[in-house]
Amino acid sequence: MKKLNMLFVAAALMIAFTSVASAQTASGTLTVTATVTGSINLVFNSDAAGVALTGAGTNTATLAFGNVSAFGAIGAGIVRTTTATDFTVSSAVDVQVTKTNSASANYTLTAQLGSADATNAWSVGGVAVTSAAASTITATGAYAANSNFPVAITVPFTTASGTNISNTINYTATAN
Numbered sequence: 001m002k003k004l005n006m007l008f009v010a011a012a013l014m015i016a017f018t019s020v021a022s023a024q025t026a027s028g029t030l031t032v033t034a035t036v037t038g039s040i041n042l043v044f045n046s047d048a049a050g051v052a053l054t055g056a057g058t059n060t061a062t063l064a065f066g067n068v069s070a071f072g073a074i075g076a077g078i079v080r081t082t083t084a085t086d087f088t089v090s091s092a093v094d095v096q097v098t099k100t101n102s103a104s105a106n107y108t109l110t111a112q113l114g115s116a117d118a119t120n121a122w123s124v125g126g127v128a129v130t131s132a133a134a135s136t137i138t139a140t141g142a143y144a145a146n147s148n149f150p151v152a153i154t155v156p157f158t159t160a161s162g163t164n165i166s167n168t169i170n171y172t173a174t175a176n
Helices: 002-021
Strands: 039-046 080-081 088-093 091-101 107-113 122-123 127-129 134-140 146-148 151-156 169-175
Touching: 002 088, 002 169, 080 151, 091 107, 107 127, 127 134
Parallel strands: none
Antiparallel strands: 039 091, 080 088, 088 151, 091 146, 107 134, 107 169, 122 127, 122 151
16 A cells, blocks of 8 residues: 555656646747937026025926015015116026936027016016017026026006016927
């Protein structure tokens, strides 16, 4: 009986090893390719001389001037000038454009108002900005540096007290 049990155990082991040894396999080769393309990124940063931006360090920041007027107290970081018919408020705003995997030496920065403003005049970096077409702010922007392009709004004296002024400025950086 011992010999018979040993024979069954040996047969069972042989069957087990045979089934493992005869397992089906398949193989394949995956070829992987990629092409690196250059890219640039634009973010807005608060300038120490200007109003602190909400969302600084991103490409969707907000510059909130708060209450503005031709005379009287004005918020920190706001520069105001007046003429006989209007006043202008402005704040320093830093724009930083960085590049990766690019031989571009510099970039062109344009700005355009998101919607028409028939009452107020807008400028970025001293360049008039409207909704009609993009305005070139700089044609030779330096990468990886905060470039100060003050944002200014000129408001006529005829504007009613309590009038809210709101618009967006769309910036586009293009590698040269």
